[in-house]
Amino acid sequence: MSDRLTEARAFMQTLPHAQSLGMELIEMGEGMATIRMPYDPRLIGDPATGVLHGGAISALMDTASGASVMSHPAAAAATATLDLRIDYMRPATPGEAVTARAVCHHVTRTVAFIRVTATDADESRPVAMGTGTFTLERLPAAGAQP
Template structure:
């Protein structure tokens, strides 16, 4: 992965106010793949009785991770935007645990990128959610 693409991926993450508010951490970027972490924070709990992170925060993590994977793909010359994103929530994340997502951009056409992702918590490592999505690909100059 070029340093240029890594820098672009970091700029992409830094430009999303919601990603900054959730303190999403960019852990890894390779050609067409990304790993992001959502730290646990009581401010993003969806169920105060259980302490489970709100599904919307997990959704932001998955969407941002997928977009970062598209940005990092060698077949994408620039920016991206979400066209569609399907997230299947498999179980609640363990209370008090961060959630980590890994996304892979597995196919790119002239205008659309196809991505899949999995998120898991730190405690069990078992999947919390899975996603598939399509994202825009910037036109080549």
């Protein structure tokens, strides 16, 4: 495992809400991030079906999206969600983990644009897809005057 990934995983462990949802960083780098969230009965939206609540999937997709922005070569110092639109295509299969893959596909000086897909075990049929914009706070360039 690369040092950067180890570092990013350690960072994920310090994020309280990501931790309470059981999120695990699978991959991260070059504007892409993959995060997995195991099935957990506490996150059910409808007990009649056992399907996870959309809110838990939104939280997973938001986290993966923010991670993709942080891993972009633009070297963000910090980021925050501006907006996120999520289309729910089908319920996630009860008992299966959900994995979100986010791509930060474009950045300007101050804004990052992302796409994100959530899948369960059947990766050919996404559970949800989203697009969003994030703030991009850059590190001051080396030698730049404050």
